[in-house]
């Protein structure tokens with residue numbers, strides 16, 4: 023990767039595109055929403071407004087380019103997010119946070135100063151800033167999802183909920199033994215947890231063609247399981263709590279669940295969750311022994327291939343986007359919801375933390391976080407690369423987490 027950026031390089035364009043997306047999401051908040059905390063385990067919304075700019079400033083201007091701080095208090099206050107263990111929720115109050123106009127003024131100065139110096143910055147650091155912002159675009163989306171309806175404004179135009187699907191015929195697909203490549207090439211950008219690239223042998227297994235649907239999960243709930251966080255019940259009828267609307271439960275949409283719920287359903291169904299390696303084999307392997315960059319091949323992500331890159335606020339039927347199927351005919355491995363794996367989030371062999379962001383991954387190697395693969399409707403296309411790993415706690419209910427079954431070995 024080059025060490026400096028030419029003006030108007032793709033990276034600068036990418037940064038501006040990512041800023042547009044997060045600005046768009048913040049603009050969906052009503053004025054009274056900024057000091058709310060829609061998710062108990064996360065900060066108040068005003069934190070994220072300051073955090074995106076503070077992160078860029080701390081990484082690119084201060085650390086990479088050695089520029090002096092113009093607002094050390096905000097640099098520290100907005101530096102890092104939180105992921106508390108159960109029973110250890112934050113206890114700050116709205117009064118602990120600065121007024122909104124001060125945060126906006128800080129942000130405006132950060133952007134102006136950064137834009138004047140970014141051409142001097144190391145490309146890897148700028149990519150870290152861009153991908154950090156894209157990840158927060160998804161975090162902002164699910165925070166917004168949990169905001170009461172009166173505290174958010176639906177955008178002027180949005181796609182209608184997709185209730186139309188071909189009938190779902192659950193099918194298991196046999197995948198023969200083969201090798202997969204985990205991790206990222208040293209010549210390409212990746213986060214610390216994507217290295218070192220390495221090969222793993224995967225024994226034969228059978229995997230579901232489709233993600234588990236709301237309709238299938240409903241039978242589990244009717245047998246006594248707790249309903250998922252994204253469902254609500256009124257007068258005996260089930261509903262899906264969408265981003266902006268309460269919808270009669272769409273039975274052929276994938277169910278959003280925690281890792282704990284995905285494991286419990288799999289056990290109830292006499293199956294297991296795929297490992298990270300099995301996911302790779304099903305998504306990127308092929309009968310001819312080759313591996314592809316995406317389940318559908320080498321073409322970059324597009325709307326025909328899946329529900330990602332902010333195409334929709336909510337899921338689509340599990341049978342949507344057959345043009346995104348893998349070489350084995352497995353559907354929706356990328357998009358329409360991250361997929362839980364049975365693999366605890368641990369370092370790959372040869373892992374080295376970034377010296378400029380040492381706790382990015384290492385803080386989560388606690389075996390309470392599990393690897394998710396694929397991507398959700400709110401995942402930016404640049405994060406859909408094969409080596410990207412997402413991770414959340416076993417019982418974290420807010421994320422767009424889906425799953426599919428693997429037959430017992």
Ligand SMILES: [Fe+2]
Nearest residue numbers: 073077103154
């Ligand atoms: Fe962050």
